[in-house]
Amino acid sequence: MKYKDLSFTKASRFSRPEWVRTEESVMALSDGSLQIMINVxxxxxxxxxxxxxxxxxxxxxxxxxxxxxxxxxxxxxxxLEIALAERERRKEEGRWH
Known part of the structure; x- marks a missing residue:
């Protein structure tokens, strides 16, 4: 069967799932990884x-x-807001290098 509908109006094989960050996953990152994630x-x-x-x-x-x-x-x-909040929390605790 040939795929005919190439419309981007529907979720399709072209769409990529979006990552959802949690506070726990961000807390597990090192300082360098967290800063790279924020910049990207x-x-x-x-x-x-x-x-x-x-x-x-x-x-x-x-x-x-x-x-x-x-x-x-x-x-x-x-x-991004979750990552920025984690960076600020680390700065307040004095753990940010």
Whole structure:
């Protein structure tokens, strides 16, 4: 059977599952890994925010932003906030190097 519907409006074989971070998983990271995760997330959010400002231009989106870029933006923003909160907690405790 030939696959005919290549639409990005539905979750399909083209979509990638979105990671959901928990406070426990972020607490288990080393300081270096946490900082790298924060930097990568910030860069990705900036890029996706620019793409959402011009939704008619598909070139601004990466393949893993589709099919639901606005929902993925919100999830990634929440993931970044969890990581930033963990970094601040470590700084307050004096464990941040």
């Amino acid at each position: 997330d910030r860069h990705g959010l900036k890029r996706l925010e620019k793409a959402l400002k011009t939704p008619d231009d598909i070139r601004g989106f990466s393949h893993y932003d589709l099919p639901y870029p606005a929902e993925r933006y919100e999830r990634r923003k929440a993931n």
